[in-house]
Amino acid sequence: MSNPALLNHHLILTMVRQSGLEDIYQKVMDHERLSFDDGMRLYETRDLTTVGYLANIVRERLHGDRSFFVRNRQLNPTNICEYSCMFCSFYRREGEEGGYTMTMEEIAKRVQDGMKNGIQEIHITSGLHPTLPFSYYTDMLRTIKETAPHIHIKGFTAVEIEYYAHHYTMTIREVLSQLMAAGLEAMPGGGAEIFADRVRKKICDEKSTAEGWLAVHAMAHELGLLTNATMLYGHIERYEERVDHLMKLRNLQDAGKAKGAKGSFNTFIPLKYQHENNRLKNLPEVSAFEDLKMIAVPRLLLDNFPTIKAYWVVIGKRLAQMALSYGANEIEGTILEERIMSMAGTDSAHGMTERELIKLIKDAGRKPVERDALYHVLKTYEDGELDQLIDKNLSLPVLN
Ligand code: SF4
Numbered sequence: 001m002s003n004p005a006l007l008n009h010h011l012i013l014t015m016v017r018q019s020g021l022e023d024i025y026q027k028v029m030d031h032e033r034l035s036f037d038d039g040m041r042l043y044e045t046r047d048l049t050t051v052g053y054l055a056n057i058v059r060e061r062l063h064g065d066r067s068f069f070v071r072n073r074q075l076n077p078t079n080i081c082e083y084s085c086m087f088c089s090f091y092r093r094e095g096e097e098g099g100y101t102m103t104m105e106e107i108a109k110r111v112q113d114g115m116k117n118g119i120q121e122i123h124i125t126s127g128l129h130p131t132l133p134f135s136y137y138t139d140m141l142r143t144i145k146e147t148a149p150h151i152h153i154k155g156f157t158a159v160e161i162e163y164y165a166h167h168y169t170m171t172i173r174e175v176l177s178q179l180m181a182a183g184l185e186a187m188p189g190g191g192a193e194i195f196a197d198r199v200r201k202k203i204c205d206e207k208s209t210a211e212g213w214l215a216v217h218a219m220a221h222e223l224g225l226l227t228n229a230t231m232l233y234g235h236i237e238r239y240e241e242r243v244d245h246l247m248k249l250r251n252l253q254d255a256g257k258a259k260g261a262k263g264s265f266n267t268f269i270p271l272k273y274q275h276e277n278n279r280l281k282n283l284p285e286v287s288a289f290e291d292l293k294m295i296a297v298p299r300l301l302l303d304n305f306p307t308i309k310a311y312w313v314v315i316g317k318r319l320a321q322m323a324l325s326y327g328a329n330e331i332e333g334t335i336l337e338e339r340i341m342s343m344a345g346t347d348s349a350h351g352m353t354e355r356e357l358i359k360l361i362k363d364a365g366r367k368p369v370e371r372d373a374l375y376h377v378l379k380t381y382e383d384g385e386l387d388q389l390i391d392k393n394l395s396l397p398v399l400n
Pocket residue numbers: 081082083084085088089090091126127128159207
């Protein structure tokens with residue numbers, strides 16, 4: 001067998017056969033939907049190489065070599081929260097040391113700082129503040145839009161939306177409609193945690209149920225919003241609960257499309273549980289092996305999600321870089337400032353520079369593509385200009 005392509009193909013088939021995943025490989029090659037049982041086998045196998053190989057086939061089929069990023073800023077206007085989820089290091093009670101609520105001036109200042117860094121998107125999440133009026137949130141959106149009309153606002157998890165509906169005696173539709181009228185353009189995917197009741201009761205029993213979280217996203221899609229979805233993994237969840245979570249997301253996406261919803265899920269982001277300063281801190285940290293599986297298996301099961309994002313904040317920059325070969329087609333953006341995960345022990349308080357992000361992607365053998373909040377391509381960094389950009393600003397650590 002002297003033809004290198006044939007030799008490669010033969011080696012790949014041997015690898016797949018030895019993994020026992022030959023039937024799943026065939027389904028991937030035939031563009032066939034994977035089942036719950038397939039998902040279980042992908043999580044249970046120790047053959048990460050084959051799982052990653054399969055996920056990369058789908059990733060390259062959808063996006064080729066392109067790896068997206070956005071210049072964005074996170075904004076966490078208050079950490080005052082009425083709930084007390086076991087895994088959370090961010091929340092404080094009203095009056096407790098470390099609690100804060102930003103004024104409109106402070107919010108405008110953060111937006112102005114973001115503009116100096118060329119941000120395209122602002123990503124807002126907060127605690128569930130028991131005494132703020134609803135107008136705080138609509139005023140905040142208007143303040144951001146007045147300060148920077150071109151910046152897209154992605155904000156409020158489904159948990160926040162559901163809390164506002166109960167707290168201010170409104171329907172989910174009314175909450176979303178009023179926030180959209182004030183400037184909301186997309187929703188993040190937080191608060192999903194794990195949909196299994198068994199786990200939710202133990203780690204976040206005050207929070208929305210799975211049905212509640214999914215109902216908020218269904219309404220957001222009906223109203224035309226693009227939203228994201230997450231899964232918190234690496235605590236007490238089981239493989240079958242991970243697969244169940246992914247199936248529920250896939251089903252909701254199918255149902256929205258069948259109903260002709262104007263919006264949809266765009267991105268799935270696996271969030272690894274972080275250990276410091278919370279009540280689950282005695283759990284062991286899951287391995288990098290699991291981190292990469294949490295990129296690859298969702299890429300294979302979520303066949304109706306365009307994007308799988310590697311969130312460097314929780315898995316680290318180097319593993320996020322590797323994730324680009326295991327199914328991820330995006331790395332979380334510059335973020336500038338991050339409080340929720342950094343309070344739980346990550347090294348993310350000050351974000352990442354655009355240059356560092358671009359180099360990270362390039363060194364993974366992918367093509368960096370800067371996008372806006374609605375996934376319009378703003379710039380594709382070709383090799384020559386990328387080298388110039390990096391040379392011109394070379395104060396970067398060498399990653400490889
Ligand atoms: S995860 Fe959210 S809802 Fe739960 S305690 Fe933290 S801020 Fe509050």
